[in-house]
Amino acid sequence: MLPEGALRIAIPSKGRLQETSLDLLRRAGLVFRVSGRRLFSVCSDTETSIIFSNVADIPVLVAEGVVDLGITGSDQVAEKGAEVTVHHELGFGRCRLSLAVHRDAPWRAVGDLSGRVVGTKFVNLARGWFERAGVRDVHLLPIQGAVEVMVLLGLVDGIVEIVETGNSLVENDLIELDRLLDAQAVLIGNPSPRDPDARDRLLRRIEGVLVASRYSLVEYNCPAEQIEEASRITPGFSSPTVQRLQDERWLSVKVLVEKARIQTVFDELEKLGCRAILETELKHTRL
Secondary structure, three states, X not given: OOOOOOOEXXXXXXXXXXXXXXXXXXXXXXOOOOOXXXXXXXXXXXXXXXXEEOOOOHHHHHHOOOOOEEEEEHHHHHHHXXXXXXXXXXXXXXXXXXXXXXXXXXXXXXXXXXXXXXXXXXXXXXXXXXXXXXXXXXXXXXXXXXXXXXXHOOOOOEEEEEEOOOHHHHHOOEXXXXXXXXXXXXXXXXXXXXXXXXXXXXXXXXXXXXXXXXXXXXXXXXXXXXXXXXXXXXXXXXXXXXXXXXXXXXXXXXXXXXXXXXXXXXHHHHHHOOEEEEEEEOOOOOO
8 A cells, every 4th residue: 555645756657768767766865666567666765655657647647636746748748638737847758749641642741631540649639730730620540559550551541649769650661741749758746745845855856856967067277367258158057166276376166067068168168278177977956
C-alpha cells in the first residue's frame, strides 16, 4: 500500500522517458529502488511514492488528484486537455507531432487529404489542427499501435504521429507534410497536492537540477583594466564575483555562464587577455 498523505509522483513506465525521469528524481535527492515489474517505489527518506504509469494516462491521473505530480509529454497534456499546472519544461524527450504520408502518394498539402482517412493516437489534437486548417471532412481513425505500417498496408492515407529523429518515417517510406506542434517532457501538478510543503521542496530541488544543467561555473583571471569589458562578456546570473589577487594588476572572476555559450565566451575572454579560464560542471543550484 502507498503511504497515506505522502506525496505521489507518476513517471513513464518504460523507455527513455522513464530512464531520464528516474535520473532527474535521483539528482533531486530522492532515495528509492526500482525493482523488476513493480508498479511503484516508495522513497526511503521522504515516503514520496513514485508511480510507474502509461505516459498517456499521467495527465489524467494528475488532473484527477490520483497523483500530485507527473512527468509526461507536453503533447499528451494537450491531447487529454487536462487541467493541470505545468511546473517545468524539462528539456528532454523533445519531439514533434507531424502529418506524414507515403512518399509516392499524390498528396502534397494538408488540403489534399480532404475526405481521406488519417490514423493517429492524437485524435483531439489532429481534429483541432485540421479544423483550423479548414479541412473538416478528414476521417480520423484512432490507432494505438504502430501507425506507420498502416500506410504501407493501405489501411490509412496518412498519419499524425510523434517524430523524434525521422528514421521510422524513412524506414516506412513516409514523408512529413506538415508539423502540428513541438513537444518535450514536462513536470505537471495538481493544484491541491496531498503535502504542499513536500511538493514545494521537491519542485525547488528539481528547479535546482534543471538550472544546473543549463549553466557552468566559469573562473578566470582578468587584467584589472579589462574588468568592465569582461563583465560585459560574462554578466552572470546576477553579477560576477570579483576578487583582487596578490598581483594588483589582476582580478579573479567567478561567474555562471550558459553552457550553450561556453566556447564563444572562452574565445572572447582569451582575446581580451584573460588567463587561467576554467569551466566547472554544476550538479545543483539554488538561484
